[in-house]
Amino acid sequence: MLDAKVRNWIYTTGRKYRYGDSIHLFSTKRGKIGLGALGMVLFLILSLIFSCPSAYAQDPNGAPTLTENQLTPESGAWGDNFTFKITYIDNENNLPALGYPKVYIDDHPENMGEDNRLDNDVTDGKVYKYVWASTKENIGDHNFYFYVEDYLGRNARVPENGEFEGPNIGKQAVRISCELDNPDPAPGEEILFIGHLETNKYDLDISGENVILYEILSDGTSEAGSDITNENGLFAIELKIPREKLGVYKITFHGSDYFEAVETGRLYTDSLNNNLFLGVDVILLALVSIASFFLSRNIANKDLLKPLLAGSIIGITFQFIVSAFIALFAAGGLAGYMLARETDKWKDHLSIGVMTGLLLLLVFGVLFIYTLLSSPEMIIQYSITQGGVFRIVTTQILLLSVLYSLLTGIGSIIGGKIRESGFFH
Structure with a gap:
């Protein structure tokens, strides 16, 4: 029943209207369809209203938000500056309360300042920062978080629970x-x-x-x-x-x-006596000369000079571009090969090879002593007395004289045999 007083009934084609004191209704089939369509439209409008983000969509209480937290650098040494940054957003453009935002470093609050004082619009975000000038007392691991309040007492914290790690502050490096x-x-x-x-x-x-x-x-x-x-x-x-x-x-x-x-x-x-080592060079030269004199007695002087010089040049060159082992074999081999053109005696080939080795020993021995005196860091790694240095030099020369003579002598015999075989003819 409709609680209304009916005055008149009016019939028209396809419609019947009922008028009361305060309302009227559509009672035809078409009228009912119209009411249903109107209800559907209202339902859709209300759904859109409640589903669209409002001014407080990020927080139902309309509180400000903090985002884009930064720490630069994340680690360093004491005395370095560490910069903390946070972006403050409020959709109603309410600025933070005086003294906010704050960064809490190890639970100790520090007021943050505006990164851009001319920016008064916080609806799209405003950056605040704090520069921490660390001291030697700050060595160690730290943690921090951000907190803000506005003038309405609303607040925000990042992270919501716990703290961020950093910065890690170490000792200061020195030179x-x-x-x-x-x-x-x-x-x-x-x-x-x-x-x-x-x-x-x-x-x-x-x-x-x-x-x-x-x-x-x-x-x-x-x-x-x-x-x-x-x-x-x-x-x-x-x-x-x-x-x-x-x-x-x-x-x-x-x-x-x-x-x-x-x-x-x-x-x-x-504090070495350099004259002592210059004397070693003179003694080495004399020993090489004496040995060469006895080794060359059976070889004509005209047949001696070219193989000796050619072998020595090859030995010095290969010493720097290949290796000492190959250089000595090559030096003796070339000397023996060239001498084999004049004599086929293997003893003469051996003699020219040993002389080539001794000549190379003289060259590298003098170079070794010069390097020792001018650039000792290339050879010596610990303190040593003059007697100790002298023992190193003499021992090295004796060992090298045997090694050089052996390798160049063997090389010269092989070189002579190759020449005699006609391998390269």
Whole structure:
């Protein structure tokens, strides 16, 4: 029943209208279809309204949001600057409350500043940042999170629970350099190792650090002195050279609570008597000359010079571009091959090969002694007395004389046999 007072009934073709005091209804079939269509339209409109994102779609309470958190760099050394960034968004353009956003580093709050003070529109995001100037007390692993409130008391936190890891702050790397005021002292003289301990950051205090001078020996190291760095990281260590020797040293900083360890390369002092080694060259020249005289007695001088020079040139050349073993065989082989044109005696071939080897020994022996005196770091790796150096030189020369003579002698015999066989004719 319809709770309304009916006044009139009006019939028209296909329709019947009922009028009451306050309402009227369609009672025909077409009228009912119209009401159904209207209801469907209203349903669709309401569905669209509630399904579309509203101004508070990200948060039903309309709270601000924080996104795009950054930490740059994620690790480094104390003294470095670490930058924290966060993007603040509020769809109603409500700015953060005074003193916000904050970054909590190890639960300690730090106020963040605006990355762009002219940007007053936070609906599309505004970046805030905080630059943390770390100190030596900050060495270690850290964690952080971001927090913000607006003037309405609404807040946001990133991450919602827990913290982000970082930054990892380590010790400050250092460099060490050192020079000798007199690298070629006479025995009994004092020398000074003057050095500098420094970091990449010139404003860091590196005073009061202990640096130690070590002498490098064949069986280890021995402490030879030490010093404490001044406010500029400078140090100076004095050392007395007791006797004739080739000294090898290094200066080491073993590190501290705030700085990493570092050491210099090898530092050389030379108090050797160089005249002694020049005398070794003279003796070597004399021995080679005497040996060559006896070996060449059965060979005519006119047949000797060309094979000897050609073999020596090949030996020196191959020594640098191939290997010593091949160079000696090639040198002797060429000398024996060339001499076989004048004599077929294998003893003569052997003699020319040994002489070629001794001539090569003279060349490389002189070069070895010169290198030892001018660039000892290429040969010697630890401190050694003059007697020890002399033993190394004489032992090397004796061993090489046997090796050179053997290889070039065998090569010359083979070279002579090849020439006699007519292999290359």
